Amino acid sequence: IFDPPPIALALTVLLVLYLLRHDLQDGPRVSFAIWIPIAWLMINGSRQVSQWFGGDAGLGGLSAAQTLSEGNLVDKLVYSGLMIAGLVVLIRRRPRLGPLLTNNLALALFILYAGLSFLWSDFPLTSLKRWIKALGDIVMVLVLWSEVNPIRAITATIRRCAYVLIPVSVLFSKYYEEFGRVTDSWGRSSYTGVTLDKNMLGYLLFTYGLFFVASLTNRRFASSPLPGPARGHVDIAIDVLMLLMIGWLLVIANSKTATLALVIGVLIIVTLHVSSVRRHFFIYAVSGMLLVTFIDLLFSVKSAVVEASGRDATFTGRTGLWETVLNEPINPLVGAG
Numbered sequence: 449i450f451d452p453p454p455i456a457l458a459l460t461v462l463l464v465l466y467l468l469r470h471d472l473q474d475g476p477r478v479s480f481a482i483w484i485p486i487a488w489l490m491i492n493g494s495r496q497v498s499q500w501f502g503g504d505a506g507l508g509g510l511s512a513a514q515t516l517s518e519g520n521l522v523d524k525l526v527y528s529g530l531m532i533a534g535l536v537v538l539i540r541r542r543p544r545l546g547p548l549l550t551n552n553l554a555l556a557l558f559i560l561y562a563g564l565s566f567l568w569s570d571f572p573l574t575s576l577k578r579w580i581k582a583l584g585d586i587v588m589v590l591v592l593w594s595e596v597n598p599i600r601a602i603t604a605t606i607r608r609c610a611y612v613l614i615p616v617s618v619l620f621s622k623y624y625e626e627f628g629r630v631t632d633s634w635g636r637s638s639y640t641g642v643t644l645d646k647n648m649l650g651y652l653l654f655t656y657g658l659f660f661v662a663s664l665t666n667r668r669f670a671s672s673p674l675p676g677p678a679r680g681h682v683d684i685a686i687d688v689l690m691l692l693m694i695g696w697l698l699v700i701a702n703s704k705t706a707t708l709a710l711v712i713g714v715l716i717i718v719t720l721h722v723s724s725v726r727r728h729f730f731i732y733a734v735s736g737m738l739l740v741t742f743i744d745l746l747f748s749v750k751s752a753v754v755e756a757s758g759r760d761a762t763f764t765g766r767t768g769l770w771e772t773v774l775n776e777p778i779n780p781l782v783g784a785g
Contacts, residue, residue, distance in 0.1 A: 453623040460619045467611035467686065471604060478601045481537045485588035488530050489609050493652055494642040498522040527581055534587040543594040559586070569785030610656045614693050617641025617649065621700060639700045650703030657694045657710045660687045662717050 491497060498520040549556050562582070566575035595601035620628025621639045630644065631637045638646040664687045698707050719725050725732050778784045 456619055456623045460615050463615055464612055467615075468608060470682070470686070471607050471611065474604075476597045476600050478595055478597065478604050481591055482595065482601050482605055484530055484533050484537065485591055486605050486608050488527075488534075488584065488588045489605060490612060491526070493609060493613055495644055496520065496523045497526045499644065527584060531584045531587055534584070534591050537591050538587070538594060541594045543590065545590075548590075548593070559583075565783065565785040567785070568779075568782060572785075575785060606656070606659055610659065610690060613642050613652060614656060614690055614697070617643075617652070617697055618693050621697065638702070639697070641697060641701070646701055646703060647705070649697065649701050650706030653694050653698050653701065653703070654706040654710050654713070657691065657698075658713045658717065660690045660694070661714050663687050664691070665717055665721055668721075 494500075501522075563576075563579045566572045566579060569575040592598055592601045592605060617628065618641075621641055622628075628641050629637060629639050630646075639649065640646055641649045641652070643649045643652060664684065667684060667687075698710070719732075720729075776784075
């Protein structure tokens, strides 16, 4: 009588709509323009638009190699449209970029260097196009930064993305495995949720896990200097629900790196709410690193942690790959471009 997948789909849609409506009603209000970086973040945190419609190989029957270098026409149009929309918002707002550049001079110089590096790249046109696309990240950051309340704009963007990506990942992994699970050429199966890669799902869960843990601890320690309004039990219940879904996805994804990183991140967030740690953070940080190094020298803790996480000392062959790459004749000053 009852078909679980359609019922789960309907409940997920209702949950997502409720969560988005709840955040929309939360104050202070933000402009409609933040939906531009929300769309940008959701695409980069899940799948490309063409991939959602089965266009992995690109338009016109391009090969995988051609798609990697040339890109996909649909995705180019989507990214270009979002970048243009973001630039229109910035032109209308006319934010003062001078102080921002002055306060972030090192970052600005790095971005400029990354752009110039296409001149000595083996694939200059591809490098230039990817750099231009990367500038879209800067545009989205500026859209949020130019809001009347930028902190609220940033948290609203992260929340609204999580309210869509996390429940849909649970839905795909549990009831629509044709979308939320992949099998590689070796026959190994892994859960991917809204992404196309197990590691990408791990990154997603790590990021949003940290966010919702920080949100909960911020409410627990009301005297904390971290920003964020004190809200009711519904908000706490939402944060707990999101963390439960993230925890379940971490277990089935079996992403040891993301799990370990999240545990370390949670410990840092919790300890930062201790006043003595905040006042003497540098001393605690250096002391902690020295203590961990000393313990590792005595008891080989690093090897035990690596083995406990299901990895080997070569990080699944990565150390051999690093040695090969480091032996390549790359300019030590300007890199490979």
